[in-house]
Every structure is written in C-alpha cells, then in structure tokens.
Amino acid sequence: MKQRTFLTTLTLFLIFFNLGIFIVSVAMFKDTVSRAEERSLSEHYFIVSALTKDFYAVENRGINIEGSISSLLQPYSYLSGNSKMGLALYENDQLVYSNQNATILKGNPLTPPEDGNRSVIIRKSDNKTYVIVAGELPDDYNSYILVYLYDVTDAINAWCRLKNILFLSGFILSLLFALGLLLILNRIFQPLKQISQTSREIANGAYGTRLRVSGHDELSKMAQNFNHMAEEIQHQITELKDAADKKQQFVDNFAHEILTPLTAIYGYAEYMEKAALSEDDRLLALQYIMSESRRLQTIAFQLMELANLQNNSVIFEEIKVPDLFDSIKQTLFVKLEGKDIQLVFQRKIDTIYGDVSLLESLLINLINNAIKACGESGHITVRAIQESGMKIITVQDDGKGMTPEVLSQITEPFYRGEKSRSRNDGGAGLGLAICKQITSVHHAELSFTSQPGKGTKVKITFTISQQFNDNSIIRLPYTVSCDQVK
Template identity: 70%
Template sequence: MKQRTFLTTLALFLFFFNLGIFIVSVAMFRDTVNRAEDRSLGEHYFIASALIKDLQAVESRGTDIDGSLSSLLQPYSYLSGDNKAGLVFYKNNQLVFSSKDATVLQSNSLEPAGNGNRLATIRKIDGRTYVIVSGKLPAPYDSYTLVYLYDTTEAINSWSRLKNILFLAGFVLSVLLAFGLHLVLNRIFRPLKQISRTSKDIANGAYETRLPVSGHDELTEMSQSFNHMAEEIQRQMTELKDAADRKQQFVDNFAHELRTPLTAIYGYAEYMQKAVLSEDDRLSALNYIMSESRRLQTVAFQLLEVANLQNNQITSEELTVSSLFETVSQTLYGKLAGKNVQIEFSSEIETIRGDACLMESMLINLIDNAIKACGKGGHIVVSAAKEVGRKTVSVRDNGKGMTPEVLSQITEPFYRGEKSRNRSDGGAGLGLAICKQIASSHDAELSFSSRPGKGTTAKITFTI
C-alpha cells in the first residue's frame, strides 16, 4: 500500500508540475513571439509611412520614382546595423531592393503579401528564426511591397535556455520531492507496520504485546484503541483458557467420581456371577451395589440440578426468615443426632426475596458442610442481618477451617478439600457448586472467609 501511495502521489505531482512548467514555457514563448511581432509591425508601419512621404516628395519634384528607390531606401538600411533587421522592397513582385542581411534570404523565395494587408509570419531560415512582416503600400503606390525582417533567434534561444533550466529545476525538485515523500510515507506508515507486526504477534499467541503510544495525533488515538482491543482480547482469551481448564477439570473429576462406584458395582456383580455365595454374602454384595448406585444417582441428580439452575428462571417471593430457619432446623435434626454440635439461629431482618425450596437447599448444604467441619462440641451460628444497606445470611462455624488455596476452589464442581472425609460422607463435591449457582440465580453473591483452626464463615449477600 505504501508503494502504491508513493507512486500515485509522485506521478500526480510530476504530471501537474511538468504541466505547469510546460504551460509557463508556452506562455513565455508566446510572449516572446508577440513582442517580436509587435516590434516588427511597428517598425514596418514607421518605415512604410516615412517611405510614402519620400515617394510623394520625389514625385512632386517630377523625378522618376523607380530610379530614386535605391537612394530613398538606403537611409533605412541603418536598421540592419545590429544584424537583426533587414528590408526587402518589391515592385509588382519583382525585387528592386534588399538590405545586406536580406540578400542572404532571397534564396528562400520571400513572397510579398498577395493583398494590401500587412502579414506577419514566423519563419526559420538557415537555422535562424525571423519575424517577417510584408505589406503593400497604399494607393497610388500599391504596386510596391515592403517586407521587414527581424531576427528573433537570440530571444528564442534565450527562451529555450530558460525552458531547459525550468525543466532541469523541475527534475531536481522532483527528485527531492520523491525523497521527501518517501521519508514522510515511511513515518506515516510506520505505525501501520507496527500494527501489522503486533497483530501477527497477537495472532501467534503473544497477547501481552502492545503498541508504543506517544504524541496527541490521530495515530496515537489509533494506537490507544488498538491497545485497548488487545487488552480485551487478552482478557477474553484468559477467560476462555480458564473456562477450558475448568471444563477439563470438571471432566477429569467427573470421570474420577464415576470410576470408583462403577468399579465396585462391576466387581461385586462379577463376584456374584462367578462365585458360590451364601445368602449373607449375596445380600452384602447387593447392599454395596445399591449403595454405589445411590451414589451415582445422587451425582446425576446434583448435576441435573446445576443444569436446571443455569437454564431456568426462579420464582421469587417474599420469605419470612424465621420460618425459613425453622424449616432448615427441622430438616437437619436427624443429622445432628449423636454429633454433639450446637446450631444457633438469629435474625435481625424479617424477610428476604427468593425461592423457598432453593433457599432451604442452599442453607442446608452450607450448614451440612459446617457440621462436617466441626468436631464434637462444635458451634454453628446461622444469622440474617443487614450490612451496608444489603441483606445478608451467614453460616459461621468453629471447625477446622481452610487454607487460602482450598478456599479459592471450594465452589468448583467435584472439588474436595479433604477427599477421604467427603467420600466417607457420601459427598460428590457438588454441594457448594450448587450453592453458588443458587446464589447467582437470586442475584446474590456467595463468599467464604476462613482460617485453618479458626473456622469458616459462608455469607450470602443479596443485591436486590
């Protein structure tokens, strides 16, 4: 593109510049010729007027005109003293007089005018340029024709030299312009080259590449816009990579989660098929198969619940916090039996908006995790309050707590901070992922804070 712009701009400049020189040269040539013609016409008129008076004087004295022509015309030969002007005189198309320079021109058949009008012409004779003015004298001397010759060769040569100088200067100026234009286009197209190079780097995966920004012109604005676009591309590619990593982790965890129960089911089924078992052994194997089948069923139901929460809109209504806490407490009554864990409910707000079943499910999941984190003598506080103008529900325990690394991943599907404990409790690592999705569907934010040995706090902050 730069080369095409350079050639097009240079061609247009050369065309119009040389056209301008040509027009100026033609105008100067015409001016030179017109001045020579005006001079020649003026001299011809002056000589013809003076000659008529001389002829009238000769005729008044009764002297023969033809015999006196040579002496009458001789005084006008001074015009040829500078070797630029000459006279030729005809009578009835017969040459009767010529100046010194004009004698050389007789071989070129100078023709007198065919009518009484004066005629000015430009002729090139023997390598020299002449302005020739011819015209008949007025009656009664119309048989005589006066031809005036003016050598304008030097003026034409001066014009030619000036024209050559102009074209030479135009050539030098064109070379300088071509060089300057090349520098300017290099400067203009340098950002475009940088954009092209940076675009290729970004396309090859170097998303951190940026354009240098300097100045306050349009190219600077373009560089800033390009860098903003590159930042957005980098951000989106990072998000896509993180999403791809999460999906791959989900698939890996899902495959791992299925492998253990499927292996057990297949092993016990094969054992029952090939071995001779007692009734007690057969019932024990069937119980284990059913237990692992229930685990698979639980995983399937939980995954279906996550999918439904992502794709469906919830039905939101005003919920009484005290009633919600009472329902959750009754549901968890069985889980607390024999665990020596105390749960305390408190509320500073009367209502929250949401889906009753989903809110119960989320609180039960959070409290169930808190129960698992607490040992004997554990204490769990479930509270509802208003913080910074927003309604919140929090679940705080005094259990084992979590490290920052574990805390950052606990809402990922199939993630287990303590794999052995979760599997022994029948969990699949989907509970907190479901809680996060439930909170998101309520336009709420689920956050966790924890310190190892100091317990964990799960907080639901409603934005509406």
C-alpha cells in the first residue's frame, strides 16, 4: 500500500509540476515573441511614416525617387543603432534596397496582405530567428513594400536557457519531493507497519504485545484503540483458558471423586460374590456398599442442583427474617446436639426478598460449614442488619479458619481444604459451589475472609436488590453477607 501511495502521489506531482513548468515556459515564449513583434511593428510604422515624408520631399524638389532610395534608407539603418535590425525595400516585387542584415530576403521576397495590412512572420535562417514585418507604403507609393527584420535569436536563446533551468530545477525539486514523500510515507505508515507486526505477534501467541503510543493525533488514537482491543482479546483468551482449565479440573475431580466409591462398591460386591461370608460380614459389606452409594447419590443430587441453578430463573418473594431464622434453627437442631457450640441469631431487619428455599439452603450450608470448622465447641453468630440503606445478613464463627491458598479455591467444585475430613463427613466438595451459584442467581457476590485460628467470614453482597410487591419485581440495592468456615 505504501508503494502504491508513493508511486501514485509522485506520478501526479510530476505530471502537474512539469505541466506547470511547460505552461510557464510557453507563456514566457509567447511573451518574448509578442514583445519582439510589437517592437518590430512600431519600428516598421515609424520608418514607413518617415520614409513617406522623405519621398514627398524628394518629389517636391523634382528629384527622381528611384535614384535616391539608397540614400533615403541609409539613415534609418544608422538611426536604429541596432545591428540586429535589417531593412529591405521592394518595388513591384523587385528588391531595390537591402542592408546587410536583410540578405536572407534575397530570392525569398515577402508579399504583404492585399487588404493593405502589415504581415508579421517568424523565420529561421542560419541558426538565427527573425521577426519580419512587411507592409506597403501609403497609396501614392503603394508600389513599394518595406520589410523590417528584427533578430530575436538572443531572446529566444535566453528563453531556451531559462526553460532548461526551469526543467532542471523541476527535476531536482522532483527528486527532493520524492525523497521527502518517501520519508513522510515511512513515518505515516510506520504505525501501520507496527500494527501489522504486532498483529502477527499476537496471532503467534504473544498476547502481551502492545503498540507504543506517542502524541495526540489520529495515529496515536488508533494505537490506543488497537491496544485496548488487544487487551480485551487477551482478557477474553485468558478467561476462555481459565474456563477450559476449570472445566478440565472439574472433569478430573469428578472422575477422581466417583472413582473411590465405585471402587469400594465393586470391591465389596466382588468380595460378597466370591467369598463365603458370615451373616455379620455380609451385613458389614452391604453397609459399606450402601454408604458409598449414598455418596454417589449426594454427588448426583448436588450436580443436578447446580445445573438447575444455572438454567432456571428465581422467583423473588418477601421473606420474613424471623421465620427464616426459626426454620434454620429447627433444621440444625440435631446437628448441634451434643456439641458445645453456641448458635446466636440477631436481627435488625424484618424482611428480605428472594427465593426462600434457596436462601435457607444457602444459610444452612454456610452455618453447617461453620459448625464443622468449630468442632466440638465454638461460637457462631448470624446477623440480619441494615447499613447505608442496604440489607445485610452475616454469619460469623471463631473456628479453625483457612489459609489464603484454601480461601482462593473453596468455591471450586469438588475442592476440599481438608480432604480426609470431608470424606469422613460425606461431603463431595460441592456445597460452596452451590452457595456461589445461589448468590449469583440472586444478583449477589460471594466473598470470603479468614485467618487460621481466628475463624472465617464469608460475605454475599447483592448488587441488585429485589422488592416484592403485588407479584411484581422492583429491584433495589441491598447486600447479604455471610461469615462461614468450610
């Protein structure tokens, strides 16, 4: 593209520039010839007028004109004082007088127009150029034709030299223009070249490559837009790669997760088939098979719950906070029996909006994880408050807490910070993944803060609040925050 732009621009410049020089040269030539013709006509008119008077004067004295022509014309050659001027006089097409500069007319006479006007021609002879004016004398002497010659060779040569200088200067200027145009195009197309090179590098996998931005012109804006596009592409590719890695990790974890119960089920079934077992051994094997089957069933149910949360919409309704807390107490009563764990509910708001079953499942899951973290003793506080016009629910414990490494991955499916404990509890590592999906369908964000030995805080912030009124949904900002230990 740069080469085509260079050749096209240079060609157009050369055409118009040289055309301009040609037009100027032609105009100068015409001006030179025109001035020479005007001078020749003026001189011719002056000599004809003076010569006519002389002819009258000679005739009045009774002298023959034919014998006095040379003496009458001689002074005009001297008066001109110009060696470039020539005079010739014809009588009835016969040359009767000529000075040395008019010798080119010998054998080649000029005939003026029959209408009595004067004729002007340009003639070349012996590498010289002449302006020749021919015209008859007045009526009484119209048998005579006076021819005036003016040598314009020097003027024409001066014009030729000036024309050559103009074209030589035009050639030099064309070279300078071509060089300047090439430098300008290189500068203009440099960003495009960089964009092309950067695009190739990005296409080859160097997603962090960026253009250098300088200045505030259109090219710098284009570079900024390109960099923004590259950043978005890099961001999208990173997200796609992370999503692919998470999917692969999910598949790997799922395969690993179901391998253990399937191995146990198959092993005990094969043992019962091939070995002679007592009734007690057979019942023990069946218990292991049932236990591992329940684990597979739990995984299947939780995966179905995740799929339903991702594919189905949530119907929001008004939820009474006291009723929600009472239902959670009843559900966790058996879980807390025999443990020295204090579960305290505090509220300063009366209602929230959402799906009661999902929010109850969310809070039970978070409190249940907090109970596991506290062990046989501890303190768990659930609060429902309002801050800065936003509704907040918090769940806080003083359990074991989590390290930053565990904290960054606890919402990933099948991830367990303490694998042995989770398997003993029958967990599949899907609880907090479900919690995250519940908060997502409620237009919320799930966040965790924790320190080992000091407990854990999980915060769910609803970026869009829903207010239920006459079976319609009005969205208002509110926040739900939960503190939890997994």
